[in-house]
Amino acid sequence: MGNSQATPTRSHVPVPSTSKDSGQKNHISSLAGILEEMRRSLGNVKHVLHVERLDLFRCSLAFLKNEEFNNSPIQVIMSTNGQKEDVLNSGGPNREYFSLLLKEFLRKELDIFEGHTAGRNLLPTNNEKALSQKYYYLVGKSIVLSFLNGGPGFPYLAPCVVSYIKGEEYMDHLNISIVYNTLLRHFIRRINCARKEEELLSILEDDSERFVDNCGWPRNEMITMKNRLELTQILLKWELIGKRVAALDQLRSGLHVLDFLNRAKHMPDFNKILITSNVEKVTAGYLKTHLKKAVMEMKDVNPSETAAKQYALVCLKMLTDEEATHLFHFITGMSELPVEELPLEVEFNRTNPKSQLPEALTCIQCLRIPLGNETQVQFISSFKTAISLGRYGFSRRESNSLK
Template sequence: MEKKKLKVKEKQSFNCGKVRLNKKGQVQELILKPRRGKTLPLFTDPEIAAPVLLERAVQKMRAFNKDMDEGPYILLYPDCSEVVNVPGSEKPFTLAEYKKDLGKAYARITLFICLEKHFRGGDDTSDSDSEIVITSRSTAKFNQADTVEGTGHSSTTQHGQIVISDTEDMGPPKTNTDKTTCYREEMNVTLPAIIANLSQPIDHGRVSRFNISRANVWDGAVRGFKRTSYSENCDMLVKFTDDAGVFEEGIDSGGPRREFLSLLMKNLKDRPIFDGPDGHRFLVYNANAVREDEYYLAGKMIAVSVVHGGPGPHFLSEDLVRYLAGQPSFKATVNLITDEEVGKALEEIENAASVDALREMTMRHSTMLQTAGCLRHVASVEEKKGIVSDYLQWYIIGRNSSVIDRFKEGLSALQFLNALQQHPTLLAPVLCHSEKRLTALELERLFKPDLSPPGSNRRLGESQTLGYWADYLLDCEESQTAVSLEDVLMFATGLTSLPPSGFEPSPGIEFLDDSPFPMANTCSNTLKLPLLESYNVFKSKMDFGMQNSPGFGCY
């Protein structure tokens, strides 16, 4: 079923009055006035009843706000009446029924929670009521804080944003079995939805300009990111220069930006700020890079690439990413060490077969271990695992902590680091290497053809070409062509991998009468296929056309 796209209407202020008696028997009106602050997404079923909705809201707020007051709490409508039945009826409250009777989208529904003792009038000393905004997953605002003011005083509150989708979007709850995380996995949250939320602050009416030569992508990128007028909250306008130094024609409406970000991530992995084998790179201290503030710049480049519709780096060590995400687990192995002497020393310790052999190895490499704070007296051979693990953690994280902190500051651009820490399961794969490759079936499904009316002569030719296209993708997957599936995707969209944000607009296929070679418009993610009479000719022309493309900008 088609997923519905909901909109969020942001409330600037809200006044709620409730008449009650104070301890002296006098009538008192409580005024609540929420102000914007921190919000947390909680994905739940529209059929949820009031008690369960209240329980999940309080549970989520407590997970992120350790100073939250002890309950019990109650759920309130905007007029400060308790949520029991749907207003004006005897129907027990469910979110779906309330939405139906209210006649508003989920994005415009607002509920509140507050301590029951405050609501019942048992305690007039404070007000710590929290607002619950019902909205859609794609526009859920993370990391905003609310304060609710009571009569004569105010206090910071734990504001939670309940994120609702229509029932066809909902799936069974997911169970979080990762003991290292400190959050409950949101139900049905998606990676594109997270990226869409992070991209909300981008002002599409302003641009930051980048003038890039494909022969030296890094140099142009650094100039662009360090320009005083640069802002990650502006759109990116990328212009590539050709061999003669003349700007390519066309306005960047996505294609050049995506190609630039793809090339930038490819260049970034080979910078001297990283060490370790391909696909498992970790940060390492480099004095010159510190002077150039390259660690901060690299973090910002990654955040900008992902949020602005480009790829993630896909080369960082899993241990580094877990550390960045605030997860304490550490699983590095000796084969990540590129320094031959250090690697050999750790292998000798790791291979020690007895306590005496282990003691001999620790003494032989005592200077190295002492530097890392790992030198110890050993009483059993099993302690070798702890020694090696402690040293690896120091080697990858501890000794580089200052530059990692600076990298994290750059990664905080556009709230990306915060999102990584909230959603490590979804965002960590964007940063880490993945063995999964593009498949022919993925690309075939990704590109939707624009076909002529059924029964027409042209439709027959288009259908035949779609068969050639499917076979060509299979040949690419089996390395029977001059180009790879990644090359095909790059030619058509400016990306070599599927972006975390998803494609906007959706990739499509058109057909050419006047050219035997493929063409592409990466701004619209459109691949134009030639109508040819045989598969062998089609395959030859596709190979030649993509191999000889001067770049993947807009045409």
């Protein structure tokens, strides 16, 4: 065995939809409805696909690269060591095949994706060999064909990747927690932890990896304490999207097979195909554990910072589970816990010491404690404002404090 074969045979799949059916396409309101309409539009000649289990990926390449099979239903026949598995195919073998195929694309040897070991928030690598072999296109196409055959999706991609593929704004989804390059993560955190211009300059001079030179920062523009967050955003945009554009565009092209992406991307449940939905909610206990240590480690150098530190600890002690979810969203831009451990940072707002309201840098999960409140009551009130309103978008900019 070892090679895929596609043999035409007659199928009981319904004939292509009529023009009347096609005219109703715009009225389909669910992903299931779109898939059903796509199945009806397939041809009436079925292709038999012979696949050797022990060589599944290589067996699949010829089939996936042949565009003539895009518009035809298939029947998968699996073999093990050349021995055909004689089973009645009522859909099960097709679903199993696509389940195995999509997992093949995750193999480290292929080096198509990178990310954390939990297999979530994955990013396509900038792999020239994979690009030349059109592997990213084949991933996208396999996802479409899997769904047409009742198989699984590919819920492993980072939200910023999915937003880019859909043609949506993705900047709000850029987050240091999904940066796989540990050197860059450390570099970004050092930039945002710098207290003085001299310290920031020293950090930039230590950039042996030349991150700043490669990310697209204007060569004639100085990096200062005031614009360092802009540098952080550019670094994240370059690392998570910019250097992967060729792979992302190829993946998007694969998802366009049978016009699937255009038909389905606006459906409410589309993202579930490509993004893991972690329903584990943030609790008060979780946030207290993660924030209390960070608050305790802050070094207060004057009475207003000492007071703000104590007020923050009081706020944490009073936190309810519902408030914890909203505060977590305020700090990170997420309402649910990610799969990977997410470090939270806390610092005094020394940039704007008169501010009475907390601020958050969502791209590095950093909460800025206000120093402008004279009493504990005022301080707690400011956090109540962040908890109640922060989830509506106040925490997206460094200079954007709640008002």
